[in-house]
Structures are given as structure tokens and as C-alpha cells.
Amino acid sequence: MTVYKTAREEILKDWQANLQDFASEHEFPAEATESLQDALEIIGADDRLYAIFRTWEENYWKDPDMDYQTLWATLEALDGTDGISKYTLELLFIIGISRHTRELYEEQGISMEIFHDSMADMHWKLLECHKMYGIWGTFVIEWFPWWFRLKRFALGRLQFERITFGDEYEKDGLILHKDSPVINVHIPSCGPLDPEAFKASYAKAAEFYKEEFQDQPLVFVCNSWLLFPAHKEILPEYSNIRAFMNDFDVYKSNEDNGDLWRIYYGAEEKGFENLPENTGLERAYKKWLMDGHMAGYARGVYLYRPE
Template sequence: MNIFTHLKENEIRSLCNHINMPTEATDETIRVMNTYDFSNLQPYFDCLFDVKKGDIAVKEMNEILKDEADKGFILLATSLSAALYTQEQYHEKGISDDIFYDTMGCFSRFVKEHKVSYGVYGFDRFFWSYRQLAQSLFRIGTLEFELAVFPLEDIVVNGKTLLKKNEPYLSIHIPSDARIDKANNHDSYHRANAFFAKYYPEFHYNMFYCNSWIISPNLKKVLPETSNIIQFLSDFSIIKVDEDEEGYKTWVFKNSNLTPEQFPEDTSLQRNIKQHVLNGGKIGGARGVIDKNLF
């Protein structure tokens, strides 16, 4: 695939418009498209469409661009060009543009999250986003679902094997703009089952799986039962808890380097977690599963 085929202003602007990219970020992307020679990235472009080779593209392109001030927007332009190839593949499979734009909305979301964290628009999630380009990860409703194979040892709870080593499963990811109330969560699970049965019938999975701070049972100590987070985690059978995992800092406080004393208190979630941690409590992270047949 040729990196330049879709690297055209009208196509990139149209895509950015469909995925609600901030105008300033779109303009920056177009600027680097008109000033940077992308030909040195061509040898690794095809890797973006293969989830098993995506990390090669990440490593090699990052090395090529390590001294470029516009590195983030160069990688964003490359990714958006690749996304338009992915759209063609969606069309061949009959997958709707609604799913495509929802899935590729990750790029706008990442750019906006960069602004929240650093005060300027930017793109620093190239290490992750090849999953969307390679049709390994899809946004279906409020949640994202990634095709995966379980790499760990069998999960056995109360004598029952829930997930076997090398067994296919759907990994759940929670976008920062997800509305995770019970109705939206269950709608996503239902729709995901229908989607993968229709478009990936060869992918035989039994479990949804999540590894995140957002399903840590410790959150029940700081949030009411009616909270959306508690509604989300209550669907999971928790199989492991890591008390010392601190991923919540990035997602709740937008900065993993803050001490508890520095945590902002702009939301009730931030205030509750801050008070809990200052009092010696932990949030941690957890792994959990949901039987797909429940939906």
C-alpha cells in the first residue's frame, strides 16, 4: 500500500471532520503533510495493517522521526492516511461507516486527551492505534473490543475454567468519553456479539475480558453503588487484583507523576479517590471476565 494514496488534503480533512478532530489539530496535520517528505516511512507503512507487525512500524517510524519537532503530527497524518485504506477494507467486508468513524474517533480522542494533559494538541498514542488500523480493535457502542488470544495460564475459579491459555477472547477497553451506565454497557455487549458473529465468524470466543483500574473492587470503597463505574465493574467476575497498580492516575488525574497531595479535585471521582489514597487506601487494578452468553 502506498502511503501517499490517501495523503491528500481533501481526504484527510473529510476524515477529520467525520471523527470530530479539533480544527487546530486538523490544520497542523495538513501543515506537516505539505512540508514533510513521507517517503522514508513507506517501508513500514504496510505493517500498520497487520497487528502482529504493528510494533515493528512503531519502533522503526519512531526511530526515523526521533529528532523531528513535528513527530506527533507526522505520525497522525500517516495514521489517518492508513485509516482511509482501512475504510476500504471495511467496505469490502460490509462493515458500516458508523462503526468505522466511531472506531477511528480514537485519533480525535487521543489528540484531545493530549491537550488536557499538556496544554497543547498533539498525538502520542502511535504505539497503540495500529490496532484500529489493523482491524483488531473496534468501537461498538460505548466500548471498544479487541480480538485477542489469552497469553497467560488457565484461569480457574472455584474449580471452573473460565479462560484457557491460547483461547480467543474479546478484550474490553473503555474510551475516555465512554458512557458506562448499565444500559450502554449491555447494549455494547449485545452489539459486539452480533458484530463478531457476522463479520468474524471464525473467531470463536466465550469471554469478554478486561484488565483495568476501572474494575478494581477497591472502587466500591469510594463510590456509591449507583455510580456508573460500579455498574460497569459489577458485571465482571474478578479473577485477580493488583493492589499496587497505579494506572488510575493517568485516567483519573491525567498525570501519572502526581503525588496524592497533588491530585486535582475537579470532580467527585477525583475528590473521593484522593481522600481514599491520602487515608492510606489503594485503588490498584484488576482483571475480570464476563461470559458472552449472558448477552
């Protein structure tokens, strides 16, 4: 007897195949892959969840600049449905639409290497979420629209997007105004910040954006805890973080402990005396905090000059 599959069954089969391929390509932990597959199966069996996923998937196909804020609010409101965390729902959705993102890359002639490296950000966010909350998902969903609008790209070790400067700056002949075009830099939590790797990333970015900056200086900007000026006291001179800082003229900084989670993944909320000391960075920051200091972040400018 011939068995005919419904359109929904075919769609669910495609969703699961895409998830399996994505998890394999980006080397998700086996436990994460199994957990996500189980959750996706539940979504497929729930009429309401299936309809929401399918509707918004179609919205993305029609317009990559769709209303992400409404989508995120919709998924947030579903937190706990059928025992699935909103963090898992959100990650599963963006993995699902990544199939179409691949097609957009191909249409625009952007390499599959850049696509792979860009989508790998979901791996790093998956691991961060599990370290923070014990959940396989992502807790920073508002971070992702720029990836799927093809406005942010991973070029080697670092991630970049073209923005306007949004501030005033003048030093050593470089003048930047609020509307000056610059390249914003992000540093994913994917391992050591090796100087050779981040310098290679700047070179790749210079090549990638060269048509947009033909008659203008190529300026990178970064707003990050990694540029916190006190690192010159906290960390040894040979540290990779200090090497990363050296390219930037840090012109604005603030003391704030809000980014300590990037080092301790929530352990900082249990008291500084209980902070782990498994790495040199953890030990150095624990001493700094126990001595009564605060962490912080800063903004810096890097005028790129090819070596």
C-alpha cells in the first residue's frame, strides 16, 4: 500500500534534516543535538507552535527585514509551552531560517566560508546559554537579526558590521562625526584571542568592505569589556587581551560589573569570594574584584593601515 505524506509531514522532515545538518556542520555537542531534536519534534506535533514557526518562517522568506521584535515577543510569550524553554524555541527558529539565509548568501555572491563562519555564532551562543542556565538554546535572541539581514559577518576570528560612528572623535588627523561610516567589531567566545588570528580578520574585513570605503579611511570601532583600560593593571603584559587592546585608541570607558558573566557565567552572583579560579583570566579578575575594584567596558577606535 502506498503511503502518502502530508505537506506538514514533509515540512517537519525538512526541519529535522536541516537541524541535523546544521548541528553536525557546526559540531554541536551530542547532548545538545538530541535535546534540540526532541524539542523540534514536540513543536511539530503542537498545532499552535507549528503554525507560529511556519508562519514566521514564510515571513522571513518573503522579507529578511521582517518585524523581528514582534517575532521575539511571540516566542517569549510561549516560554514553557510543552516544557520547552523560550531559549530553545528561539534557537530552533533561527536555525530553521538559516536555510534561506544560505540562499541569500549565494544570491549576493558571498562565499560559503563566510556563511559557515557567520552561522557558527549560534554554536557559541548555544554553549553560553548552557553554561548560564543549563538550557540548550540562546538567551540573546535580540542579537541575531543583523546576521539574517546580511548586515553582520564573521570574517575569521572576529565579526563585523558597517555602522555610523554615532559620536565625535578627533585625534592625530583622524576626524569622525556621528554619521561617519565605520566598521563595528565583535569578539565571539570561541576560544583564545590569538593576535595572528585577529590581525588576519582585520585584513579580511578590509578586503570585504573595500568597495564601501574607497575614498574614506577604514576605521574599526569596538565597544567591549575587552577594552577596559584597567586590564593594564589586571592582566600580564603578554596577555592576548592586552594585545587586542593595543590596536585601539580607547577614548571612553565606564566601570560596570554587567559583563562579568562573560568570564564567570553567573558564578559572580554568588559572591566574589566564591568565584572559580580555573583560568588565568578568572584568577586575575577575582583578585581585582576581591581588592574592591569594579570591572568595566570601553569604546575604542582603530584606524586600519595594511601591514
